[in-house]
Amino acid sequence: MSIQEKKAVFNIITSALIMGGYAYYTFVMHAAENMPQILEVQFWAQFTLTMIIVTIILKIISLILFTIIKAIITRAQEEDFMDEYDKKIEMKSERNGNYFFIIGFICSMIPVAMGEPVYYMFIIMLSSGFIGGTLGDLWKIYYYRRGI
Amino acid sequence: MNQKHITNNIRTLRFHKDEMTQQKLADEVGVTRQTIVAIEKGKYSPTLELAFRIAHIFEVPLNEVFTYHSTEDKFKKRNQKK
Numbered sequence: 001m002s003i004q005e006k007k008a009v010f011n012i013i014t015s016a017l018i019m020g021g022y023a024y025y026t027f028v029m030h031a032a033e034n035m036p037q038i039l040e041v042q043f044w045a046q047f048t049l050t051m052i053i054v055t056i057i058l059k060i061i062s063l064i065l066f067t068i069i070k071a072i073i074t075r076a077q078e079e080d081f082m083d084e085y086d087k088k089i090e091m092k093s094e095r096n097g098n099y100f101f102i103i104g105f106i107c108s109m110i111p112v113a114m115g116e117p118v119y120y121m122f123i124i125m126l127s128s129g130f131i132g133g134t135l136g137d138l139w140k141i142y143y144y145r146r147g148i
Numbered sequence: 149m150n151q152k153h154i155t156n157n158i159r160t161l162r163f164h165k166d167e168m169t170q171q172k173l174a175d176e177v178g179v180t181r182q183t184i185v186a187i188e189k190g191k192y193s194p195t196l197e198l199a200f201r202i203a204h205i206f207e208v209p210l211n212e213v214f215t216y217h218s219t220e221d222k223f224k225k226r227n228q229k230k
Contacts, residue, residue: 002182004182081180083178083179083180083183084179084183084194084195084198085179085180085182085183085186085192085194086180086183144182146191147150147151147186147189147190147191147192148191148192
């Protein structure tokens with residue numbers, strides 16, 4: 001498995017852990033204070049904004065850890081820079097992931113349009129963002145294996 | 149997705165260049181070894197710039213590195229407007 005594939009797998013795992021951990025922290029550990037607010041738009045806006053900040057910080061930390069672990073294991077033998085092949089794969093895989101997110105974003109409006117509670121919209125939107133990102137990484141692995 | 153319409157002789161050319169390694173070629177042309185592997189296997193068609201760089205390293209014309217098979221190329225011709 002190449003370093004780019006390992007990075008994609010690592011990204012999938014960390015994204016799942018961060019998203020799952022944050023959801024667990026909000027809806028299980030602090031359920032008593034958060035669950036009554038589930039119908040409020042303000043709660044979801046705060047949840048989303050906090051999640052974005054938490055995700056960015058944890059992703060930076062995880063990337064630093066990944067680089068350190070990789071350097072220890074491989075003794076810096078593997079190259080870690082992006083050439084034209086990597087950039088093309090990244091563009092294509094991110095495009096595919098973004099398509100999924102756009103579809104999810106549009107679909108998230110449907111429950112609200114039908115008069116359902118607002119949390120459906122946020123759950124669908126956030127889920128499609130997470131799944132879109134994961135699909136992007138999976139596409140990356142696929143393109144590295146099959147070629148473009 | 150193997151490119152059947154564009155084949156290459158990089159493996160042979162590397163052999164004739166004192167068994168040049170993929171890593172050495174990659175370093176010479178400024179890409180990763182993985183990219184050279186993908187090109188050799190026909191999984192990726194490089195940009196014209198990279199193709200010229202590879203040909204330059206082997207000191208041969210471009211068409212000695214890459215060969216285009218027009219009969220294998222399944223592209224759609226555009227209808228010309230009259």
